[in-house]
Amino acid sequence: MxxxxxxxxxxxxxxxxxxxxxxFPGITRLGGQVVAALYLADGPRSMDALSAELGRAKSNIxxxxxxxxxxxxxxxxxxxxxxxxxxxxxxxxxxVIVGAYVARLRLVVADKRALSHRALDMLGDATGPEADGLxxxxxxxxxxxxxxxxxxxxxxxxxxxxxDLEGLFSKLPPSVLRGFQLAVRAAWAANRVxxxxxxxxxxxxxx
Numbered sequence: 001m002x003x004x005x006x007x008x009x010x011x012x013x014x015x016x017x018x019x020x021x022x023x024f025p026g027i028t029r030l031g032g033q034v035v036a037a038l039y040l041a042d043g044p045r046s047m048d049a050l051s052a053e054l055g056r057a058k059s060n061i062x063x064x065x066x067x068x069x070x071x072x073x074x075x076x077x078x079x080x081x082x083x084x085x086x087x088x089x090x091x092x093x094x095x096v097i098v099g100a101y102v103a104r105l106r107l108v109v110a111d112k113r114a115l116s117h118r119a120l121d122m123l124g125d126a127t128g129p130e131a132d133g134l135x136x137x138x139x140x141x142x143x144x145x146x147x148x149x150x151x152x153x154x155x156x157x158x159x160x161x162x163x164d165l166e167g168l169f170s171k172l173p174p175s176v177l178r179g180f181q182l183a184v185r186a187a188w189a190a191n192r193v194x195x196x197x198x199x200x201x202x203x204x205x206x207x
Contacts, residue, residue, distance in 0.1 A: 009040065012036050012040070013033045013036045013037065013054075014029075014033070015036075016032045016033065016035055016036035016039075017029040017030065017031070017032030017033040017035075017036065018032065019032060020032030020035055020073075020097070023101065023104075024067070024071050024073075024100070024104070026067045026070075027064055027067040027068060027071065028060075028064060030054065030056055030060055030061070030064050031064030031065075031067055031068055033054055034050055034054070034061065034064055034065065034068065034074070034087075035068065035073060035074070035089065035093070035097070037050060037053055037054060038050075038074065038087065038088060038089045039089060039093040041088075043088070044077050044079070044086035044087060044088040045086060045087060045088070046084055046085070046086050046087075047061055047062060047065070047084075047085070047087070048084075050065075050087070065087055071100045071103075071104070072090060072096075072099065072100050072103060072160065072161065073089065073090060073096050073097065073100050074087050074088070074089060074090060075087070075088060075089075075090045090161060090162065091161055091162030092162060092164075095162035095163055095164045095165075095166075096161070096162040098162070098163045098164075098165055099159060099160075099161050099162045099163035102152075102156055102159075102163055103160065105152070106152060109145055109148045109149050109152065110149070112141070112145045113142065113145045113146065113149060116138050116141050116142035116145065117142065119134075119138050120135070120138050120139075120142070123135055123138070
């Protein structure tokens with residue numbers, strides 16, 4: 001193999017490994033490298049083949065494959081006549097990662113909404129400064145997660161698997177996409193201004 005090809009492959013393996021390890025609990029850098037190796041492969045790969053390519057023990061490969069399966073990134077296959085499983089990405093890369101990100105985000109939002117409701121129920125009709133302060137914070141947290149859930153439900157399709165954002169955006173008229181970009185930038189800029197004003201007001205508030 002041309003050393004330049006080997007170097008480029010290694011850069012991709014390391015980069016994807018770091019990205020996925022930082023984004024999905026329970027999946028290590030090696031798991032991300034497995035994803036990159038499957039992306040570069042011409043077809044499904046056995047655990048033996050992945051172990052040989054990445055130079056890691058099969059037990060470590062297997063542990064990460066289980067995490068990748070649970071995250072909806074990798075699927076297990078059994079070819080006709082074969083005695084061993086092989087593994088492949090559940091869809092095109094990076095669509096499969098985007099889909100897993102969104103699925104995980106939906107779970108996080110749902111979990112935090114349930115957590116906020118549970119804490120509010122436990123707080124009940126307790127009174128006093130501490131209770132009022134806690135209730136205010138919980139109400140604010142729940143309001144934000146309700147908004148996240150509404151936005152995700154109205155803008156992102158509820159799919160279980162790869163999410164082709166490129167395909168979704170390519171179907172939008174250029175004027176609509178440009179308007180959306182401008183609106184997001186304006187909202188982001190306004191939010192930063194409000195945050196700065198609030199910080200200045202906090203600093204000047206008498207103690």
